[in-house]
Amino acid sequence: xxSVTQMEGPVTLSEExxxxxxxxxxxxxxxxxxxxxxxxxxxxxxxxxxxxxxDKGSNKGFEATYRKETTSFHLEKGSVQxxxxxxxxxxxxxxxxGGGADGLTFGKGTHLIIQP
Amino acid sequence: SQTIHQxxxxxxxxxxxxxxxxxxxxxxxxxxxxxxxxxxGRGLQLLFYSVGIGQISSEVPQNLSASRPQDRQFIxxxxxxxxxxxxxxxxxxxxxxxxxxxxxxxxxxxV
Numbered sequence: 001x002x003s004v005t006q007m008e009g010p011v012t013l014s015e016e017x018x019x020x021x022x023x024x025x026x027x028x029x030x031x032x033x034x035x036x037x038x039x040x041x042x043x044x045x046x047x048x049x050x051x052x053x054x055d056k057g058s059n060k061g062f063e064a065t066y067r068k069e070t071t072s073f074h075l076e077k078g079s080v081q082x083x084x085x086x087x088x089x090x091x092x093x094x095x096x097x098g099g100g101a102d103g104l105t106f107g108k109g110t111h112l113i114i115q116p
Numbered sequence: 117s118q119t120i121h122q123x124x125x126x127x128x129x130x131x132x133x134x135x136x137x138x139x140x141x142x143x144x145x146x147x148x149x150x151x152x153x154x155x156x157g158r159g160l161q162l163l164f165y166s167v168g169i170g171q172i173s174s175e176v177p178q179n180l181s182a183s184r185p186q187d188r189q190f191i192x193x194x195x196x197x198x199x200x201x202x203x204x205x206x207x208x209x210x211x212x213x214x215x216x217x218x219x220x221x222x223x224x225x226x227v
Contacts, residue, residue: 032215034216036218041223042220042221043206043218043220043221044160044206044208045218046215046216046217049215089159089160093211093216103148103162103165103175103216104150104162104208104216105162106159107159108158108159109159109160
């Protein structure tokens with residue numbers, strides 16, 4: 001079945017550092033890929049997405065590129081801020097993945113801590 | 117614009133008590149609806165999904181059930197809660213390729 005693998009952390013960085021959170025996936029077809037962010041005590045917010053190979057999703061300074069050849073969707077940001085501290089989830093959606101109504105298959109989440 | 121409401125935000129229930137969590141969506145019709153659970157130290161697990169009124173599919177056999185009595189209403193229930201039912205429950209709507217919108221979640225603690 002489909003699966004998503006990401007580094008779990010916690011990942012601790014200093015403010016203004018460069019961020020990479022790795023995400024790789026296994027899928028039988030051609031999935032859509034997503035990054036979600038969960039701030040403490042809150043639900044999930046869509047951060048960015050990509051629906052086909054070589055697409056780059058971007059939002060709030062974060063970027064991720066859909067790499068079909070390496071089945072990866074790594075999240076990057078050039079200069080992180082304390083307010084970026086959160087849990088980040090990589091996810092994929094494919095017909096039949098996580099449910100017949102094309103639900104999401106999530107990675108386990110990466111806890112990011114940014115220190116001032 | 118579309119919005120999703122989920123309540124209550126937090127809930128503490130004794131073992132063996134019933135449960136009812138409600139989720140409603142506004143600004144869209146006939147949405148695909150989902151219930152996810154996030155247990156402590158674990159990822160998000162899809163529990164139920166629904167493609168229409170009265171249509172419920174379960175992904176994981178468990179102590180919970182779901183119902184969709186109206187087009188934009190999705191309810192998660194249990195007749196008797198277990199300790200293992202504790203977690204953060206999230207309702208969502210949407211589908212590929214546009215993405216999914218999540219509610220703010222319900223933190224359930226079974227004591």
